[in-house]
Amino acid sequence: MYPNWILQRAKLTPTRTALNYEGQIWTFEDLKNITVERAEQLIALGIKPKERVAILGPSQPRLIFIMFACMHLQCEMVMLNRKLSKTELTYQIEDAQVEKVLVDDEDLSLLPDDKKPILFSVVEDSMRHSYEIGKEWPLDQTISVMYTSGTTGHPKGVRQTVGNHQASALASVLNIGLSEQDVWLCAVPLFHISGFSILVRSLLYGNAVKLYKKFDQDGAVMDIANGHVTHMSAVAVMLQRVLQGLEEKELEASAKFKMILAGGGPVPENYIERAHRLKLMVSQTYGMTETSSQTATLPNEDALRKLGSAGKPLFFNQIQIADASSPGEMGEILIRGPHVTPGYIGRFSEKSSTIDGWLHTGDIGYLDEDGYLFVVDRRSDLVISGGENIYPAEIENVLLSHEAVQEAGVCGVEDETWGQVPAAFIVLKSDVTKFELIQFCSGRLAKYKVPKYFYFVTSLPRNGSDKLMRRKLKDLVE
Incomplete structure (x- = not known):
C-alpha cells in the first residue's frame, strides 16, 4: 500500500505552489481541500467508490479538481479525448462500460446525444455527502484508462495503475533530477498520458505546474525566454513552433530553463541543431500509453553526439529489439x-499486454553499439516499394530540414509498378517548388525513397496529442 498522493503531498508541502493557471495560484493544501470537497459532492451525486467513470473536458483547473476527486474515491478514470467524433466517443464510452460520464459544461455538445452526463457545474453546486477519503492506495489499483489512438484497428483501453504511474515518475526524476523551484509547463492535453503524467510528477515531486488550456506559441516562448518555467513536454510540431518563435523574436532560452522533453514520435535532427543554437535544452524521449509516459530518454549532453536517438532506457526499464542479433x-x-x-x-x-513479460510496441527501431535506442517508425506506417522498406519518418526528417518547410507528413500510396510509393504532404512557411524539393531530397535520400508525389496543404491531420496521423494523409488528396 502507498499513500494517497494528494493527501501526502499536502501534508509534506502544504504552502508550496501546486498550480498556476492564467495568473491564479493554488497551493497543494488548496488542491487537497478543493478535491476532497469535489469527492464528497460526487458521492452525493451517486458516484460510487472504485467505480469506473468517463471524464471529458478542456485543460483547466476544474478538470484537475474533478480528476483528483475521482482519485480520492479510487475510481477508474476513462480519459476521453475531446478531439474525437461523437461516433468515436460512443465506442469508448460503451467499450469501457462506464456508468457515469462527467463533462465540463463547455464540452457537453461534444458528447453523443443519448449520453446523460453529469456536468462539472452540477458537481460544483452540489451538496456534500460526508465520506472518509482513503489514505492509502494499492499498487495494482487502476487510476486511469486511456484509449490508444487507433492507428490500426479498434482503439484499446489501456489500464494505468498506481504502480505504473509511480514507476514512471520515479524513473524520470532519477534521470532529470529535481529542484523545489521547478515549474513544469503543461501545454499538452490532460487526457493524454503526456499531460496526466505531468500532474502525477507534480504530486510525487512537489513541483508547480503552469497550465495552458491549449498550446500557446507566444506564451511558451516568453515563459521559456523569461525563465518563468523550467521544464516543458512537447511533441515535434510544438517544439518546431517554439523554435520558430524564439528565432523570430531573436530570443534565447533563459538559463533557468532546464529542458523540453520531446516525445510523440521522432524529432527531426534539424530541430535539435536549431535548439542548441538557441541554448534550448531538448531531451528526446520515447514512450507510449502502455508505458505511462517515458521509457527511454536521451540526455541533452548526448543530443548532438547521438543525433536522432531516443536515448537509453530509464533506470527501472528494459528495451530489446525482437530477433536482433547485433x-x-x-x-x-x-x-x-x-x-x-x-x-x-x-x-x-482478455488480450495480454505482454508476451513472456515483454510489451510488443509495434514500433520499429534499433539499438546501437552503445545501447542507445533509435526509433525508426511505426510498423503500421511502413511503406514497401518494390520490396524495399521505406520509413516515412526518415523522409519527413529530410523535408523538415529544408528552410521552406514548416511541417511534413509522408505515407505510401498505391502504385501499379512498385506496389507502393511515398507521397509527401507539406505545410510551407515560404515558397518552394516541387522540383526544388525533389532536388533537395535526391541529394539526401536513395532514389526509391524520394517522394513521387508532393501535395502542398494548409495543415496535417493530427490526433489529440498532436501526433501526426499518417493513415489520414491520403484523405487530403480526396
Missing part, C-alpha cells in the same frame, strides 16, 4: 518494466 539491426521494439500496463479493458480485456 547492434544496428532493426526490428520491433520490446519493453519490460514496472511502468508497463497490466492489461486492457473492454473488447481487449
